[in-house]
Amino acid sequence: MVNQVLKQLDTPIPKYSSSRQGNPIILLGEYRFKKRSRHTNQKQEVHWVCNKIDKGCKAKLTTWNDAIIRIYNVHKHDGVYYTTTKKGNRSLVVNGYSYALKQETSVATHWRCSRYYNRCRAIAHTLDGRILKCMGFHNHPPPERSPPPILV
Ligand SMILES: [Zn+2]
Ligand SMILES: [Zn+2]
Numbered sequence: 001m002v003n004q005v006l007k008q009l010d011t012p013i014p015k016y017s018s019s020r021q022g023n024p025i026i027l028l029g030e031y032r033f034k035k036r037s038r039h040t041n042q043k044q045e046v047h048w049v050c051n052k053i054d055k056g057c058k059a060k061l062t063t064w065n066d067a068i069i070r071i072y073n074v075h076k077h078d079g080v081y082y083t084t085t086k087k088g089n090r091s092l093v094v095n096g097y098s099y100a101l102k103q104e105t106s107v108a109t110h111w112r113c114s115r116y117y118n119r120c121r122a123i124a125h126t127l128d129g130r131i132l133k134c135m136g137f138h139n140h141p142p143p144e145r146s147p148p149p150i151l152v
Pocket of ligand 2: 097113115116120121137138
């Protein structure tokens with residue numbers, strides 16, 4: 001079924017590896033997550049944090065049976081900026097992915113991946129220019145690097 005194929009595309013497969021010090025890490029796209037101490041709860045969930053946590057990055061994920069079950073994939077070290085498309089529409093760029101404005105509400109601005117027509121279901125919410133959350137996974141690699149930021 002088509003739906004099942006899409007579902008698979010939706011979920012990135014975490015690549016397990018180990019750091020130079022021999023600690024377990026997860027590679028997810030261009031991000032690296034390290035295992036957070038030995039904290040596992042009864043449900044056998046394993047918590048991971050971005051390896052740039054020392055720089056204030058709060059991205060994290062939880063795995064269960066080696067599958068990602070929860071993820072907060074907003075990285076402080078991401079390149080986030082706003083630009084304008086050729087058609088004059090506002091666009092949000094997060095880490096090379098561009099998002100098109102979908103809706104503005106009183107609590108957040110809603111963006112969806114500019115490739116939503118390709119069934120990419122990644123979305124983002126911003127408030128006052130700051131990323132509140134990025135949800136969903138892109139079913140495609142980031143487009144070619146965009147032009148330099150106009151506005152940070
Ligand atoms: Zn990070
Ligand atoms: Zn996308």
